[in-house]
Amino acid sequence: MAQNKNNTDLAELLLQCVGQPDPMLSMLEWLCAQLMEAEVSGQVGAGKSERADSRSGYRCGYRPRRLDTRMGTMYLMVPKIRQGGYIPFFVTERKRSETALIQVVQEESRDSYRLLFQSLKERGLTTPQLIISDANLGLVTAIQEGFPGASWQRCKVHFMRNIPAHIPQKDKKFFAAELKEIWLTPSAESARKRAAEPADKYERCFPKAIRCLEDGLEDSLAFYAFPQLDSRKISSSNMLKRLNKEIRRRTSVVGIFLNEEAYIRLVTTYLMEYAEDWSVSRAYLSEDSIQTLLQAVA
Known part of the structure; x- marks a missing residue:
């Protein structure tokens, strides 16, 4: 040629x-x-x-x-x-790298989280009363090993997304609407009763979805043990998701940073503002409720 x-x-x-x-x-x-x-x-x-x-x-x-x-x-x-057909090589290489990265994360997540938790404890963190996360096996194992005695709340939003994965697309909407009602009830006992309704109703139609619901239900109801706290804030990891989303938005505006220190400076400044904002104007916990909760747990 x-x-x-x-x-x-x-x-x-x-x-x-x-x-x-x-x-x-x-x-x-x-x-x-x-x-x-x-x-x-x-x-x-x-x-x-x-x-x-x-x-x-x-x-x-x-x-x-x-x-x-x-x-x-x-x-x-x-x-x-x-x-x-034709696919650009820089696209196929990127997909291959992403696949390898996912495998590495799955294999090393437990050790990575253990190191993270150890670092937090060295900086003064004591065992929390409640930890909220999705059901990543490595993360959950690291929580159990790193903070024995802490309650674990399975993020209800992630859980509600996991269950309909076993349901045909045309049935997802009405099934998800019934699921949502479980975590809107005032107590753990009423939530269990509400969960029994779709379990009985759809056990034959969607056995895998109902099995998923039954296996993870109790872990998703841990927040009911803390009635002094706002259930909307402690039943899912949405607050953290929104925080991460805002960090990505602010760093995307800059685009390219001169060095790693510049990136850390921007993120740290925002996190300081975020913490101050919540401690003053947006706090959903009063000092009295926190003290009452700690005394009750002790």
């Missing part, structure tokens, strides 16, 4: 990118386009519109695809090949 001459005027390209709202993202988008063209030319054995004896396939247009990167979101025009 003949090698095409690259007549790109880099100075002109640079000026075009500088004039864009995000110059670095524009340059990355151009680079990805060039890499795709070169990869497709190698796969079909010929360049675009090139006549060659080595040709083994043909292009057939483009398809728009979104690609999220650390620099931002790009919309690439991915070349299409008539036979065999």
Whole structure:
């Protein structure tokens, strides 16, 4: 295959990118386009519109695809090949890396959480009365080992999402509506009675979903043992999710940090503001209720 001459005027390209709202993202988008063209030319054995004896396939247009990167979101025009298809190598490599990362996290989550909890205890954290999380096996095991005696609340939101996973899509909506009523009852006993209703009603239709509900129900009712606290705040990890979402939003605005210290500075400043806000104007626990709770537990 003949090698095409690259007549790109880099100075002109640079000026075009500088004039864009995000110059670095524009340059990355151009680079990805060039890499795709070169990869497709190698796969079909010929360049675009090139006549060659080595040709083994043909292009057939483009398809728009979104690609999220650390620099931002790009919309690439991915070349299409008539036979065999084409996926850019930087997409397949990313998927392969993400799969490997998930495996590493699953294998090491227990040890990672144990180290985290040990670090928190070294900084002064004593055993909490209640810990709220999803049912990640490594995390739950680390909680049991790191904080013996602490109550564990399974996040009801995650739990409510786990159960309908065993139900057909057309039935999810009304089933989820009935599930939600369980955790709106005033006591653990009434919640158990409410949970028995869908269990009896759908046991034959959705046995896996009902088994999931029965296996995890008690862990999702731990918050009822703390009536002095706002159940909306301690029955799920939504507060933490919102906090993390705001951190991601603020760091995304900056985009690229000069160094790790700059990132830590931004996040730490926001967390200090967040803690002060909750301790003064948004606190849902009074000092009296906290003292009463601690005395009752003791």
